Amino acid sequence: MKGIVFTEFLEMVESTFGLETVDYIVENSDLKSEGVYTSVGTYDFIEMVNLITKLSEKVNIPVNNLIYEYGKYFFNVLTNSYPEIFKLYNSPLNLLSSIESHIHVHVRKIYPEAELPTFEVLEETDSNMKMIYKSERAMYMFALALIEKTFEHYHDKATVSYEKLNEEGTKVKFEIEKVV
Template identity: 35%
Template structure:
C-alpha cells in the first residue's frame, strides 16, 4: 500500500483525535510511525493502527475506516494528476476512477496495487459497482464515496452489500438524489 495512505491516516487521526491519541495508537500497535508518502508498506500495518485506534476510542473498525475514507478523499484528489476538463458529479467521477485515476496511479507508482472497480450498471442517477481488493477495506471505499459526494455537493444514497464474508468483494449501489 502506498505510503501516502499512511501519512494521511496519521495526519487525520492527529487532527480528529489529538496528538496524544495518535501517539498512544502508534505505541499500542508497536509502530514507530515512520512512513513516507512515496514508500510502500504492508496494508496489515494500517489494519493494526486502525484496530489500535478502535480499542482506544471505542469506535468500531468499520466506522473508523469509513471516517478515514471520507476525510482522505479531498486530500487524495488534490494529489491526482490533472483530470480532463469535464464537469463531474459523484457518479461520473466514480466512473472515471478505474479508467483514469487508477491508470495514472499505476503510471506514477508501478508497484501500486489499487482496488478494482467493476461497473455492473449505470444510469443517469444510479451506479452499481463491485469493489474488489485483497485488503478488505470496503468501508474505506464507502467513506471515499461519501467524501466524493460532499466534494461535488451531491446528495446520495448508498447501499453497501458484501459479496464475500471477508469484505474483499463488496457491491455498492450509489444513487444520486434530486431535490
C-alpha cells in the same frame, strides 16, 4: 500500501484525537517500520490494520467506523492534491465510472507498485450505478466514504447502499442512486 495512506492516517488521528493518541497507537502496535513513514514509501498493509485496531481500542470506536471516517478525511487529501482530476468530470457518476479506465491508470503511472482495489461497473444510467468493489484489504467502508464525498464534492446527493458478497468484505456490491 503507499506511505501517503499511512502519513495521512496519522495526521487524521493527530487532528482528531491528539498527538498522545498517535504516540500510543504507534508504540503499542507491532510495526516493522517502527511507525516511521514517508508518503512515497511502500509499507505492509498489516501495519495499517495494527494501527487502526489499536486506535479502535484506544478511542472505543469500531474499526469500520474509523475506516469510514478516514475515507472522508482522505477524500479531502485527494481534492487538494489532485484538483485537476475532479475538473475533468462534470458529475460524480462520470468520475466513479472512470475509476478503472482513467484514475487508477494514472495512479499506477505514479505508483507502479500500488495495490489498488478494482471497481467493476455493472450498470450505469444518468441517475444510478451498480458496481462491484474487490480488494483483499476489505476496505469497503473507505470506498463508501469516497463515493459519498464524491457526490458532496459535485454538490449532488445520492443514496448509497452496499451488500457484502462474501464474509470478509473483499467483494462488495455498491448501489448508488442519485437523489433528484
